Amino acid sequence: MSMFFTIAVIILVFLVIFQIAKASEYVSVLKGEEKSRAQSNKINGFLMVAFLVLGLIGVYLCNKALYHKTLLPQGSASVQGEKVDSMLWVTLILTGVVFVATQIVLFVFAYKYQENPKRKVFFFPHNNTLELIWTVVPAIALTVLVVIGLRNWFMFTSEAPANALRVEVTGKQFGWVFRYAGKDNEFGKKYFRIIDDAGNNPLGQIWADNEQFRLKADPANNDDIVVQQTMYVVKDKPVQLIINSRDVIHDVGLPAFRMKMDAVPGTPTTLWFTPKYTTKEMKERTGNPDYIYEISCDQMCGNGHYSMKGIIEVVTQEEYDAWLAKQTPNYLVANPPAEPAATPAVPAAKDSTLKPAADSAHTVAIK
Amino acid sequence: MSNEAVLHANVGVSGHDAHHDEHHGHHHETFISKYVFSMDHKMIAKQFLITGMVWAVLGGLMSVLFRLQLGYPDSTFPWLEDILGKWAKGGRISAEAYYALVTTHGTVLVFFVLTAGLSGTFSNFLIPLQIGARDMASPLMNMLSYWFFFIASIVMLSSVFIETGPFSGGWTAYPPLSALGDASPGSKTGMDLWLTAMALFVVSQLLAGLNYIATILNMRTKGMSMTRLPLTIWALFFTAVLGVLSFPVLFSGFILLIFDRNFGTSFYLSDIFLSTTNTALPNEGGSAILYQHLFWFLGHPEVYIILLPAMGMASEVLSTNARKPIFGYMAMVGSMFAIAVLAFLVWAHHMFVTGLNPFLGSIFVLLTLLIAVPSAIKVFNWLTTLWRGNIRFTPAMMFAIGFVSLFISGGLTGIWLGNSALDIHLHDTYFVIAHFHIVMGVASMFGMFAGVYHWYPKMYGTYMNNTLAYIHFWITLIGAYLIFWPMHYEGLAGMPRRYYDYGVWESFKQFVELNRFISTVVIIVFAAQFFFLFNFFYSIFKGRKVTTTNPWGSNTLEWTTPIKPGHGNWTGEIPEVHRWAYDYGKDGQDFIPQTVPVGDNETQH
Numbered sequence: 009m010s011m012f013f014t015i016a017v018i019i020l021v022f023l024v025i026f027q028i029a030k031a032s033e034y035v036s037v038l039k040g041e042e043k044s045r046a047q048s049n050k051i052n053g054f055l056m057v058a059f060l061v062l063g064l065i066g067v068y069l070c071n072k073a074l075y076h077k078t079l080l081p082q083g084s085a086s087v088q089g090e091k092v093d094s095m096l097w098v099t100l101i102l103t104g105v106v107f108v109a110t111q112i113v114l115f116v117f118a119y120k121y122q123e124n125p126k127r128k129v130f131f132f133p134h135n136n137t138l139e140l141i142w143t144v145v146p147a148i149a150l151t152v153l154v155v156i157g158l159r160n161w162f163m164f165t166s167e168a169p170a171n172a173l174r175v176e177v178t179g180k181q182f183g184w185v186f187r188y189a190g191k192d193n194e195f196g197k198k199y200f201r202i203i204d205d206a207g208n209n210p211l212g213q214i215w216a217d218n219e220q221f222r223l224k225a226d227p228a229n230n231d232d233i234v235v236q237q238t239m240y241v242v243k244d245k246p247v248q249l250i251i252n253s254r255d256v257i258h259d260v261g262l263p264a265f266r267m268k269m270d271a272v273p274g275t276p277t278t279l280w281f282t283p284k285y286t287t288k289e290m291k292e293r294t295g296n297p298d299y300i301y302e303i304s305c306d307q308m309c310g311n312g313h314y315s316m317k318g319i320i321e322v323v324t325q326e327e328y329d330a331w332l333a334k335q336t337p338n339y340l341v342a343n344p345p346a347e348p349a350a351t352p353a354v355p356a357a358k359d360s361t362l363k364p365a366a367d368s369a370h371t372v373a374i375k
Numbered sequence: 376m377s378n379e380a381v382l383h384a385n386v387g388v389s390g391h392d393a394h395h396d397e398h399h400g401h402h403h404e405t406f407i408s409k410y411v412f413s414m415d416h417k418m419i420a421k422q423f424l425i426t427g428m429v430w431a432v433l434g435g436l437m438s439v440l441f442r443l444q445l446g447y448p449d450s451t452f453p454w455l456e457d458i459l460g461k462w463a464k465g466g467r468i469s470a471e472a473y474y475a476l477v478t479t480h481g482t483v484l485v486f487f488v489l490t491a492g493l494s495g496t497f498s499n500f501l502i503p504l505q506i507g508a509r510d511m512a513s514p515l516m517n518m519l520s521y522w523f524f525f526i527a528s529i530v531m532l533s534s535v536f537i538e539t540g541p542f543s544g545g546w547t548a549y550p551p552l553s554a555l556g557d558a559s560p561g562s563k564t565g566m567d568l569w570l571t572a573m574a575l576f577v578v579s580q581l582l583a584g585l586n587y588i589a590t591i592l593n594m595r596t597k598g599m600s601m602t603r604l605p606l607t608i609w610a611l612f613f614t615a616v617l618g619v620l621s622f623p624v625l626f627s628g629f630i631l632l633i634f635d636r637n638f639g640t641s642f643y644l645s646d647i648f649l650s651t652t653n654t655a656l657p658n659e660g661g662s663a664i665l666y667q668h669l670f671w672f673l674g675h676p677e678v679y680i681i682l683l684p685a686m687g688m689a690s691e692v693l694s695t696n697a698r699k700p701i702f703g704y705m706a707m708v709g710s711m712f713a714i715a716v717l718a719f720l721v722w723a724h725h726m727f728v729t730g731l732n733p734f735l736g737s738i739f740v741l742l743t744l745l746i747a748v749p750s751a752i753k754v755f756n757w758l759t760t761l762w763r764g765n766i767r768f769t770p771a772m773m774f775a776i777g778f779v780s781l782f783i784s785g786g787l788t789g790i791w792l793g794n795s796a797l798d799i800h801l802h803d804t805y806f807v808i809a810h811f812h813i814v815m816g817v818a819s820m821f822g823m824f825a826g827v828y829h830w831y832p833k834m835y836g837t838y839m840n841n842t843l844a845y846i847h848f849w850i851t852l853i854g855a856y857l858i859f860w861p862m863h864y865e866g867l868a869g870m871p872r873r874y875y876d877y878g879v880w881e882s883f884k885q886f887v888e889l890n891r892f893i894s895t896v897v898i899i900v901f902a903a904q905f906f907f908l909f910n911f912f913y914s915i916f917k918g919r920k921v922t923t924t925n926p927w928g929s930n931t932l933e934w935t936t937p938i939k940p941g942h943g944n945w946t947g948e949i950p951e952v953h954r955w956a957y958d959y960g961k962d963g964q965d966f967i968p969q970t971v972p973v974g975d976n977e978t979q980h
């Protein structure tokens with residue numbers, strides 16, 4: 009019923025406006041073209057400045073209402089992200105000045121130079137000096153921005169520090185799998201065709217020889233720790249993510265750290281940053297007891313894209329060590345030690361026909 | 376070939392004789408040859424326009440539907456189930472349907488509305504009229520280009536009605552998602568239809584583009600040197616060149632995708648294990664990123680294919696209604712040329728976070744920010760055109776001014792995104808949505824509205840209603856800013872695009888009220904477009920009649936044709952051109968049409 013009512017009202021409003029519009033057309037025909045044009049010029053000229061003034065007020069109000077909902081007031085949670093924020097401010101000020109100035113000029117000119125039968129227009133087809141100025145000045149301003157930007161860009165994309173904690177992140181429809189290298193600090197090789205979710209091998213770690221694909225077991229796998237959905241990293245310690253995908257393209261989105269990198273099947277990518285605050289500290293900083301660092305998937309990956317969430321726990325070194333000590337290597341989870349037969353053979357090269365690992369490159373960061 | 380000869384050679388259907396041009400409209404034309412398989416560029420233009428309008432309504436309606444989900448994620452609308460059936464069980468759009476709607480909305484608006492509907496309409500309508508030609512170089516190719524577009528439309532539309540739904544992986548259609556039916560139901564038959572439609576669309580664009588280029592280069596009337604062309608024609612020329620050079624690359628990308636989908640190749644596929652089927656695919660060695668290079672090699676020029684016609688028409692409309700020459704004609708042409716060249720050299724700015732080589736990335740940063748320079752020149756030139764003019768606020772002029780405002784707002788955020796270090800943070804968030812909707816979506820729509828309101832009297836011999844046009848303008852301008860301006864803030868909170876529901880996210884759930892507000896404005900703005908639609912169709916039949924050949928006091932050639940030009944455009948000789956198109960306010964004269972010879976004591980400029 010209310011639906012019917014709404015539609016009726018809408019149609020009625022439409023009809024009324026339409027009738028007014030038609031009537032005003034008749035009136036303007038009667039009044040003569042010149043006169044009605046003068047009138048509509050006056051109204052629209054006024055509306056142009058009104059739009060400018062209300063628009064600028066609106067920009068201010070919008071900022072007031074929404075600024076605190078952005079990430080800017082809480083600051084970056086990574087060292088690198090501070091650079092992003094400072095660059096953002098420089099860009100904002102530069103483009104903001106241009107925005108306000110040009111919008112004012114546009115609408116004020118529109119108002120000021122509305123048709124006036126007494127005005128003689130200024131025949132002004134070109135002026136080389138002016139045109140040179142507004143080619144060169146933007147070029148200089150943009151050069152400044154490029155210099156700032158590229159300095160940061162090369163810093164963000166530089167080699168991760170040697171002491172960085174390395175975590176392998178793998179996206180899949182619709183969740184995240186994390187792997188830690190374990191005591192040997194080396195990721196074991198893996199091959200996607202032996203992925204076996206039911207057998208607790210979501211990454212296809214090669215921990216046993218495989219005849220079908222001619223794979224040789226990589227003992228570096230034996231101490232690798234695999235966890236789902238939540239990743240632990242250490243405050244103030246650089247962390248390098250080695251990013252893979254198991255199926256389609258995903259993206260590791262880390263808004264709090266101002267970082268982001270695609271997860272591409274077949275082509276590993278990397279990114280590194282240094283977290284500044286533990287999750288606990290962030291709860292205090294933001295005043296939100298539920299605060300968590302979330303990983304959002306930022307690349308359309310299917311119908312569950314919007315729910316592809318991961319969590320990062322930033323903790324102190326002691327907490328991290330305690331957490332790590334509690335983890336069981338995935339190899340042992342999948343192959344409980346009660347079955348000693350499953351222990352892989354010593355990696356002696358007894359069968360040289362086995363190729364080392366189909367995709368050994370995949371555990372190495374590419375540049 | 377001369378103009379007359381071309382017309383004779385190709386317009387055999389109507390079989391008229393150029394020496395008897397006075398009899399235009401009298402000779403026998405059937406309904407089919409006049410309205411359906413027409414080879415008259417003006418009729419083909421109207422076909423593009425009206426098809427584009429149909430798609431705009433459908434695409435707009437889709438956005439209303441998915442904005443309902445974003446704005447009212449916890450509400451149910453039983454009528455949605457009535458119209459969408461299983462896609463909206465219980466009155467709430469499913470994730471599958473949401474993504475299908477978003478994808479179809481994007482594809483349709485970018486390609487069918489703002490490419491075919493915009494440059495298809497105005498290239499066809501204005502090129503022969505403004506350069507002084509009787510028709511296109513090849514009216515047959517022209518007709519075919521429309522019908523290829525029409526078939527593409529039918530195929531795209533049909534994908535909405537199939538069991539597994541239309542393609543749902545985003546308008547950019549990145550593989551592997553778009554390559555694997557098992558990764559998403561939309562990537563099954565829906566994607567086959569999407570690819571077929573897009574392939575047909577590329578054919579249509581190539582037929583059209585080659586024709587536009589040939590016409591502009593070869594068929595200008597006597598005295599119409601390239602440097603006397605109105606800026607609309609320059610813009611449409613660069614648009615056509617961009618399309619002809621970049622659509623084939625997109626096409627090659629699609630071909631490889633079709634092979635990967637159907638014939639077991641591995642151009643884009645490698646190392647894939649699908650949880651849905653619990654199997655690994657045999658493909659190895661492909662690169663998913665290769666597709667993105669091919670796509671964006673078209674994709675970036677495409678945004679200028681959409682924008683340039685709007686720029687050209689805005690220039691023309693601004694100058695005419697400011698009663699003042701466009702400022703810096705050569706700089707305007709030069710900057711469009713620079714944009715056209717640079718448009719091919721910036722594509723990877725859409726790929727900064729794909730693992731692109733950082734050095735390569737830095738080159739693309741440089742080139743991307745370089746493209747902002749010609750854009751800035753254009754803005755300053757438009758502003759100077761208004762300065763000390765004598766502005767008539769015709770509806771077209773209002774939209775042209777709105778266009779400049781929107782282009783500034785959206786162009787400036789391009790400078791943020793083009794800087795890779797900032798783009799890492801902003802990529803694939805609502806900041807990008809705000810950027811491209813303002814600079815491309817709404818701005819080009821405004822250019823299109825300016826064009827329609829300005830050339831409507833030439834198209835139909837009647838005027839549209841001004842009051843309705845003003846209401847349409849103000850609601851649309853205010854609404855566009857209300858919708859897209861706050862989205863920058865969502866982007867600055869890192870809120871990702873293409874999310875069906877933000878409810879489970881601690882980081883993004885603070886925008887519930889804002890999303891509701893935006894969705895409400897969307898509905899109002901969508902409704903306001905019916906003022907335009909109604910005005911358009913009503914005025915064809917009932918609009919105030921045009922009684923003078925040159926209602927806007929304009930200099931260009933189309934206003935020297937009869938009020939309702941027949942096939943062949945001019946009765947008698949095509950006029951000769953003696954000057955550029957922008958002698959407004961010169962030597963105290965309001966305007967001097969291009970056909971007026973230069974006087975002895977006229978000032979030089």
Ligand code: HEM
Nearest residue numbers: 678682724725747786789790792793802803807811814815
């Ligand atoms: C001032 C010059 C401009 C610069 C520097 C610029 C820069 C960019 C950049 C870097 C992106 C990628 C953002 C991302 O995905 O993270 C982007 C996206 C986009 N830009 Fe621009 N832009 C400019 C002007 C324009 C214009 C004039 C148009 C259209 C007429 C346009 C249309 C688009 C579109 C459609 C996208 C998004 C495509 C998608 O991901 O779906 N841009 N722009």
Ligand SMILES: [Cu+2]
Nearest residue numbers: 258305309316
């Ligand atoms: Cu994902």
Ligand SMILES: [Cu+2]
Nearest residue numbers: 675722724725
């Ligand atoms: Cu681009």
